[in-house]
Amino acid sequence: MTVLVDADTRVVVQGITGHQGTVHTRQMKLFGTQVVAGVTPGKAGSEVEGVPVFDSVKDAVAASRANAACIFVPAPYARDALLETVDAGIRLAVIVTEHIPFHDMLVMYHYAREKGARIIGPNCPGIAAPGKAKVGIIPNVVFRPGRVGVISRSGTLTYEIVNGIKEVGLGQSTCIGLGGDPVVGTSFVDALPLFQADPETDVLVMVGEIGGTAEEDGAEFIGQHFTKPVVAYIAGRSAPPGKRMGHAGAIISRGKGTAETKVAALEAAGATVARFPYEIPALVADLVKQQARR
Amino acid sequence: MVKLAEWRGKEMFRKYGVPLPRGAVARSPEEAESLTAKGAVPLPCVVKAQVLAGGRGKGGAVKFASSPAEARAAAASILGLEFKGEVVREVLLEEKLAIGHEFYVSFTLDRAARIPILISSAKGGIEIESVDDAAIDRQPVHPFPGLTSFERRRAARSLGVSGSVAKSLDRVLGALWQAFQAEDAELIEVNPLAQVGDGVVALDAKVIIEDDAAFRHPEYAEIRDDRTPLEEIAREKEIAFVQLDGNIGVIANGAGLTMATLDVLKEFGGDPGVFLDLGGTDDPNKVTEAFLLMAKAKPRAVFLNIFGGVTRCDTVATGLVAAMKQVPASDRFPLVARIRGNNEKEGIAILEAAGITATPGLKESAQAVVAAAKGAA
Numbered sequence: 001m002t003v004l005v006d007a008d009t010r011v012v013v014q015g016i017t018g019h020q021g022t023v024h025t026r027q028m029k030l031f032g033t034q035v036v037a038g039v040t041p042g043k044a045g046s047e048v049e050g051v052p053v054f055d056s057v058k059d060a061v062a063a064s065r066a067n068a069a070c071i072f073v074p075a076p077y078a079r080d081a082l083l084e085t086v087d088a089g090i091r092l093a094v095i096v097t098e099h100i101p102f103h104d105m106l107v108m109y110h111y112a113r114e115k116g117a118r119i120i121g122p123n124c125p126g127i128a129a130p131g132k133a134k135v136g137i138i139p140n141v142v143f144r145p146g147r148v149g150v151i152s153r154s155g156t157l158t159y160e161i162v163n164g165i166k167e168v169g170l171g172q173s174t175c176i177g178l179g180g181d182p183v184v185g186t187s188f189v190d191a192l193p194l195f196q197a198d199p200e201t202d203v204l205v206m207v208g209e210i211g212g213t214a215e216e217d218g219a220e221f222i223g224q225h226f227t228k229p230v231v232a233y234i235a236g237r238s239a240p241p242g243k244r245m246g247h248a249g250a251i252i253s254r255g256k257g258t259a260e261t262k263v264a265a266l267e268a269a270g271a272t273v274a275r276f277p278y279e280i281p282a283l284v285a286d287l288v289k290q291q292a293r294r
Numbered sequence: 295m296v297k298l299a300e301w302r303g304k305e306m307f308r309k310y311g312v313p314l315p316r317g318a319v320a321r322s323p324e325e326a327e328s329l330t331a332k333g334a335v336p337l338p339c340v341v342k343a344q345v346l347a348g349g350r351g352k353g354g355a356v357k358f359a360s361s362p363a364e365a366r367a368a369a370a371s372i373l374g375l376e377f378k379g380e381v382v383r384e385v386l387l388e389e390k391l392a393i394g395h396e397f398y399v400s401f402t403l404d405r406a407a408r409i410p411i412l413i414s415s416a417k418g419g420i421e422i423e424s425v426d427d428a429a430i431d432r433q434p435v436h437p438f439p440g441l442t443s444f445e446r447r448r449a450a451r452s453l454g455v456s457g458s459v460a461k462s463l464d465r466v467l468g469a470l471w472q473a474f475q476a477e478d479a480e481l482i483e484v485n486p487l488a489q490v491g492d493g494v495v496a497l498d499a500k501v502i503i504e505d506d507a508a509f510r511h512p513e514y515a516e517i518r519d520d521r522t523p524l525e526e527i528a529r530e531k532e533i534a535f536v537q538l539d540g541n542i543g544v545i546a547n548g549a550g551l552t553m554a555t556l557d558v559l560k561e562f563g564g565d566p567g568v569f570l571d572l573g574g575t576d577d578p579n580k581v582t583e584a585f586l587l588m589a590k591a592k593p594r595a596v597f598l599n600i601f602g603g604v605t606r607c608d609t610v611a612t613g614l615v616a617a618m619k620q621v622p623a624s625d626r627f628p629l630v631a632r633i634r635g636n637n638e639k640e641g642i643a644i645l646e647a648a649g650i651t652a653t654p655g656l657k658e659s660a661q662a663v664v665a666a667a668k669g670a671a
Contacts, residue, residue, distance in 0.1 A: 075506065099505075101507035102403060102480075103437075103478055103504070103507065106408065106409070106410065109408050110408075110436065110437055110438060139601075139603040139635060141636055153550065154551065155548040155549075155550060155551075156546070156547050156548030156601040156603070157550030157551040157554050159601045159635070160551060160601050163601075163635075180550070184408075187406075207550070209553060210553070212405045212406065213405070213406045214406065217406060235550045235554045235557065236553035236557070238556050238557045238561075275557075275561075276554070276558055276561065276656075276657075277656065278655070278656050
């Protein structure tokens with residue numbers, strides 16, 4: 001096990017018979033992932049991309065020993081799909097589905113947490129460890145095995161940055177797309193300890209966005225506990241001020257959440273902050289060179 | 295998100311049994327007069343502009359009336375006002391109550407802690423941002439048991455109330471919590487929640503309903519936000535569309551990539567005006583729709599920044615060339631495209647053959663589109 005997924009990861013795809021489910025089952029297999037089962041209620045006995053389909057997650061786990069789930073189920077049914085996954089004993093679920101109401105996600109998050117399961121997402125591209133496994137939808141083409149870890153709140157921007165790392169001749173250990181929803185199963189502070197503990201990661205790239213305080217909280221962890229070099233980028237520096245979430249929102253964020261506060265917190269924690277995404281690969285390459293000299 | 299006007303928020307509160315002043319909505323001075331003359335709204339009354347912005351009292355958007363004629367005059371002076379960019383089309387008339395202490399209560403989401411939170415303060419009636427932090431109580435509410443009796447008692451204690459007022463507050467907190475969950479609210483805020491006699495009454499209501507839960511709330515579908523007509527079309531096509539004052543249009547897939555694109559354009563002196571985020575998709579049909587929508591916004595130049603995931607770049611490029619042909623000649627604009635991912639070279643070749651500027655670098659393409667926008671000026 002490196003960070004959450006490895007060659008022993010066995011994936012069940014929920015919503016496998018839908019368009020996205022089918023397309024990405026194929027892509028995950030091409031990546032080298034063991035996709036061992038699919039679930040779509042009422043479609044038991046069929047096959048998608050050579051993967052057997054079951055009516056329930058419980059049946060799928062019993063037949064395939066799946067230990068991770070990738071959820072493509074439409075938003076109105078996603079809450080039930082996740083609860084079913086956790087109930088069937090799966091302890092890692094990547095939720096790709098977007099537009100899940102946050103009240104649903106609150107229930108999903110707390111249910112999973114109490115059962116000791118981890119959610120990545122929702123509305124996220126998932127997780128990939130090149131040469132080992134991918135659970136999610138990050139394009140295969142951007143990856144190459146290496147020693148740079150990536151944690152990001154973005155989707156396509158992550159692809160862009162991971163691709164940039166490949167283009168300067170480096171590769172990635174594990175890349176996690178956390179998702180940009182108000183409530184996510186795994187936040188920067190949850191993912192950072194995994195990379196700190198991962199012997200295959202030498203340098204970490206952290207990609208954040210304006211809004212919320214996840215980057216500030218991550219920066220605090222980096223300052224106190226993270227010993228590997230970090231390159232960070234915050235998207236949205238020039239974005240117009242968003243619509244505020246009423247007065248209560250301001251009370252909770254207490255002056256945090258802007259690009260300035262995030263950049264300042266990360267710099268104070270010792271991270272190198274890129275101003276633009278295209279600066280990241282060179283900054284990473286420099287840090288890798290410095291490490292090699294030590 | 296759907297922000298409810300005060301009267302709609304209160305109408306929703308009523309379903310959950312939150313005590314409210316007696317009142318009614320008027321859309322003309324005549325209606326205000328007749329509602330008070332008939333006794334539908336007891337006199338003396340308050341006449342409040344129904345706008346979403348705060349600070350109405352100070353801004354002259356709240357008046358008092360003690361006769362039907364005064365109610366008519368108050369409504370006449372408020373209706374049609376432009377208040378912080380919103381035109382007042384409705385006023386809420388409510389009986390003027392003899393109020394005692396004013397409290398603040400709200401339920402919202404604490405994103406970082408991933409838990410709902412009850413915020414309360416004994417210093418209600420003023421903007422909560424100006425209240426000293428020590429006078430604000432924050433209590434997380436676990437979604438499974440929901441708001442429990444002991445948590446409600448704790449809130450009452452922190453607000454310093456007891457006896458029948460505490461009982462009334464207890465019922466109101468229970469009702470608001472129920473509404474927060476059942477209505478899929480992002481925010482329910484009552485400021486002030488005022489003591490009237492031996493109970494509490496919600497004098498204001500600020501409610502925001504989450505968009506993602508729209509599938510189970512058809513009742514809010516008709517309430518439009520402050521969206522422009524183009525933003526409305528975009529919403530129907532599930533494309534995130536934001537219109538501002540700049541002159542460069544940006545089409546990208548994914549919020550992060552869109553924001554990063556804006557950052558880079560600004561850096562090179564560009565003035566991005568319309569952002570169109572296709573979401574995580576690189577579906578050529580969606581690119582075409584975005585394109586036609588963009589043409590309607592009449593930008594000086596457009597920057598298309600797509601990272602191809604599953605779809606190949608040549609497929610996206612072919613779709614793009616076809617879409618450009620559908621744009622009426624009068625609405626055409628200079629286009630700079632940056633398409634990365636699978637079959638990138640083939641995609642760029644197709645675009646160049648069709649006379650569209652295409653470069654793989656973000657920096658170079660941003661500079662090109664800024665120059666194009668200035669050239670077209």
